[in-house]
Amino acid sequence: MKTTNYLRFTDQTTWETKATEVGIRVQYEDEWIIQYYTHEHAIDVVGIIYNDDGVYNEETGEVVTPPTAMEGWHVNYKTDALPDALTEYIVTPSSPHRKFAGD
Secondary structure (H helix, E strand, O other), X not given: OOEEEEEEEOOHHHHHHHHHHOOOXXXXXXEEEEOOEOOOEEEEXXXXXXXXXXXXXXXXXXXXXXXXXXXXXXEEEEEOOOOHHHHHHEEOOOOOOOOOOOO
């Protein structure tokens, strides 16, 4: 049974570096691609997550104060075996902002 691992990297560059290191980000012709879905894993790059602290004008819906960003670059990685190089990035959110269907 595959387990969803919630990962938080310091930034997008760190994620891309680690993804390349473990072989899920590969160069194809002139561009880099991430292998999001295989028989072994599914990856959901969430990116930056924002807190629910924004202030909005009740009449117009315009932003008065934008929400603040949470720390890090977030990735959901569903697999039987998380690569060792990614284990240090595991976090345990109390209520994940995004989940895979069926989780």
